[in-house]
Amino acid sequence: MPWETSHAPRQHELDACVTCGLCLPKCPTFRLTGSESASPRGRLAAMSAVASDIAIVDSRFDEIMSFCLQCRACEPVCPSVVPFGRAMEGARAETAAQLPHRARKLRALLLGPNGLGSRAAVRVATLLAAVGQRLRLDKLPVRLMTRISGLRRIPLAPQSHLGVLRSSVGERIGSIGLLAGCVQDSWFGGVNDAAVELLARAGYDVHVPTGQTCCGALAAHDGAVAGAESLAAINAAAFSEYDLVVATAAGCSAHLAGYSEWTQSGAAVEDRARDITVVIADAIAAGRLPTLPPRNQEVAIQDPCHLRHAQRIINEPRAIVRAAGYVPVEIDPDGMCCGAAGIYVLTNPETSDELGNKKADQVRASGATLVASANPGCEMQLRTNLGTAYEVKHPIEIYADALRSSYRAAGA
Numbered sequence: 001m002p003w004e005t006s007h008a009p010r011q012h013e014l015d016a017c018v019t020c021g022l023c024l025p026k027c028p029t030f031r032l033t034g035s036e037s038a039s040p041r042g043r044l045a046a047m048s049a050v051a052s053d054i055a056i057v058d059s060r061f062d063e064i065m066s067f068c069l070q071c072r073a074c075e076p077v078c079p080s081v082v083p084f085g086r087a088m089e090g091a092r093a094e095t096a097a098q099l100p101h102r103a104r105k106l107r108a109l110l111l112g113p114n115g116l117g118s119r120a121a122v123r124v125a126t127l128l129a130a131v132g133q134r135l136r137l138d139k140l141p142v143r144l145m146t147r148i149s150g151l152r153r154i155p156l157a158p159q160s161h162l163g164v165l166r167s168s169v170g171e172r173i174g175s176i177g178l179l180a181g182c183v184q185d186s187w188f189g190g191v192n193d194a195a196v197e198l199l200a201r202a203g204y205d206v207h208v209p210t211g212q213t214c215c216g217a218l219a220a221h222d223g224a225v226a227g228a229e230s231l232a233a234i235n236a237a238a239f240s241e242y243d244l245v246v247a248t249a250a251g252c253s254a255h256l257a258g259y260s261e262w263t264q265s266g267a268a269v270e271d272r273a274r275d276i277t278v279v280i281a282d283a284i285a286a287g288r289l290p291t292l293p294p295r296n297q298e299v300a301i302q303d304p305c306h307l308r309h310a311q312r313i314i315n316e317p318r319a320i321v322r323a324a325g326y327v328p329v330e331i332d333p334d335g336m337c338c339g340a341a342g343i344y345v346l347t348n349p350e351t352s353d354e355l356g357n358k359k360a361d362q363v364r365a366s367g368a369t370l371v372a373s374a375n376p377g378c379e380m381q382l383r384t385n386l387g388t389a390y391e392v393k394h395p396i397e398i399y400a401d402a403l404r405s406s407y408r409a410a411g412a
Ligand code: SF4
Pocket: 016, 017, 018, 019, 020, 021, 022, 023, 024, 040, 041, 044, 074, 077, 078, 079, 080, 081, 082
C-alpha cells in the first residue's frame, strides 16, 4: 500500500485532473520558479505516481509537497473542480506519517492540543511575545523574533473573550457561537471585540463557549493528523448548540467548512460555519447594520487566500469597507498569496519573503495607507513587510471603528 493514512490523496481526487494547465498561471510557486513540479498539475502528478506505485513517499516527494503554500489559488480556475487543498492535506498527512523527522514531530506538538490547543501554552507564548516586543527582540537576526514586528502591541495580560455572552440588540435573528481562535483572541483581540459588538447589534445572541479550542487548521495543513482530529472533535462538541458557528480568521472559517474530514460530527459544524465577513456583510445588506456616510479615504483590500480562493468570499470585505464610508482599492486582481501561509513563513522563509515583498509593493502602489485584511497571518506578513507607516486592520474592525465614531459624534 503506497499510502498509510485515511487522509491520503483519494483516487477520484487525482483522477479528476485532466492536466489542462489552466491552474499554472494562478499558482504563486509556479510563477516564481516556472517549474512543473512547483505547479498544481505537477504536484498532483507526483501524488498519482505514488498512488500507482511508480514512486514512493521520499524526500523529493516531501520537498515538492512542502513547497506548496496551500493557498488554493489553483481551485477556482480548475474546470475539473479538483479539490486540490484536500488532496494536499492528504499528501502532507502521508509525508508526516512516512517521514517522521524530528522537526516535524516538534511541529506536531506545537500545533496540536498541547500547543496551540492549550490555553496555558498560548498564555506562555503570549507573555514571551509581549516581553519580546518590549525588549525589542524583533531586532535580533533570528527569524522567529523578526516576526514579532508584524504583531500588534500585545498587552502583558490580554483580556480573553472566552465565556463572553452578549444578548442581541433589537430584533433577535438567532444564536452564534464565536470561535475565539488560539492566538487570535490574545494577539488580535480587537477583532473579536468588534465581532461580539457587531453581531449583537446585528440581532444575534453571541456566546464564546469556554469548551472550545484551536480550530486545528495549522495542524491539518502540516499533516499532524492526530492533533487536527482531536482539536476538531473538541470544537464540534463545544459548538453543537448554536444556529451559526462564526470565525474571525479566514484560515479558521475555511477549516471549519471542511470539518467532516477531521471528526465524525464535523458535518454539523460545516453546515453552520460562517466567516465573520459574510455574516456582517449580510447584516449590512439587510439593513440590520447601518451604512455610514462617505469619508473619501481609500482602503487597500488584501484578500486572504482562505477567504478568496478556499471560500470564494470576495465581495463581502469590500462591502463592509464601503459601508464604513471608505473607498475599497484593488491591489491584486489575482489575489496572489502574501507568503504568510500559516507556518510557511517559517518553513520556507525565502519564498515567503519574496511573496511578502511583492504584496507590500502592491499596497504601496495603491497609495492607500490603511489595509483591510481578514486573516491574522496575512496581517502580520503585511505589517512586517510594510513597516509602521501603514495600518492593517480586519474589515470588521474598520467598520466597527467607524460605527463607534458615528455614535460618539451623535452623542449616543
Ligand atoms: S486546472 Fe485542474 S484539471 Fe487543469 S491541470 Fe490544473 S488541477 Fe489539473
